[in-house]
Amino acid sequence: xxxxxxxxxxxxxxxxxxxxxxxxxxxxxxxxxxxxxxxxxxxxxxxxxxxxxxxxxxxxxxxxxxxxxxxxxxxxxxxxxxxxxxxxxxxxxxxxxxxxxxxxxxx
Amino acid sequence: xxxxxxxxxxxxxxxxxxxxxxxxxxxxxxxxxxxxxxxxxxxxxxxxxxxxxxxxxxxxxxxxxxxxxxxxxxxxxxxxxxxxxxxxxxxxxxxxxxxxxxxxxxxxxxxxxxxxxxxx
Numbered sequence: 001x002x003x004x005x006x007x008x009x010x011x012x013x014x015x016x017x018x019x020x021x022x023x024x025x026x027x028x029x030x031x032x033x034x035x036x037x038x039x040x041x042x043x044x045x046x047x048x049x050x051x052x053x054x055x056x057x058x059x060x061x062x063x064x065x066x067x068x069x070x071x072x073x074x075x076x077x078x079x080x081x082x083x084x085x086x087x088x089x090x091x092x093x094x095x096x097x098x099x100x101x102x103x104x105x106x107x
Numbered sequence: 108x109x110x111x112x113x114x115x116x117x118x119x120x121x122x123x124x125x126x127x128x129x130x131x132x133x134x135x136x137x138x139x140x141x142x143x144x145x146x147x148x149x150x151x152x153x154x155x156x157x158x159x160x161x162x163x164x165x166x167x168x169x170x171x172x173x174x175x176x177x178x179x180x181x182x183x184x185x186x187x188x189x190x191x192x193x194x195x196x197x198x199x200x201x202x203x204x205x206x207x208x209x210x211x212x213x214x215x216x217x218x219x220x221x222x223x224x225x226x227x
Binding site: 042095 | 142153166215219
């Protein structure tokens with residue numbers, strides 16, 4: 001099983017600042033990597049697929065990068081609606097696996 | 108507009124069975140792969156099972172293999188998860204998710220989930 005490890009577990013950032021979230025895979029997943037965020041009481045929402053392609057309707061302040069085993073999600077200027085839990089997910093190897101999540105909170 | 112609505116969750120005793128349903132609208136189920144993903148209370152996400160657009164390929168997490176069965180009815184545009192021999196650790200909110208192609212990839216649309224509680 002491909003283990004996905006996200007860091008940090010919690011990230012405290014002020015609105016308007018940049019946030020950088022990391023995700024590491026225990027083996028190469030090429031660019032088969034997605035990012036989601038989840039707000040309390042809501043379903044996950046797809047942000048990024050293919051490591052760097054924004055999903056429909058996702059603002060340009062969200063960007064993804066990386067390949068192989070190291071990936072990054074950057075939010076360039078945090079808005080109030082961006083504070084949530086963020087998950088990475090690999091879909092290169094079955095079983096598909098998620099990271100444990102990064103809680104992005106308001107500083 | 109794509110919509111996914113799960114149902115069928117509830118309280119069940121250990122060893123019991125439940126069948127979850129996911130009613131899909133706004134797209135044709137046979138053209139897309141679908142999955143079930145669960146989230147235990149206060150925990151992260153776990154991929155449970157997937158089915159390809161053709162329906163010929165199915166995948167299961169080791170934790171549910173042999174106990175859960177994914178299926179679909181294209182005439183009803185519905186996805187199902189038959190869950191047998193349920194355990195306390197199966198307690199979770201179960202989401203159905205659509206994939207952007209006929210092969211399981213990332214989930215581009217998600218339902219709101221149905222809660223399964225396994226307890227005596």
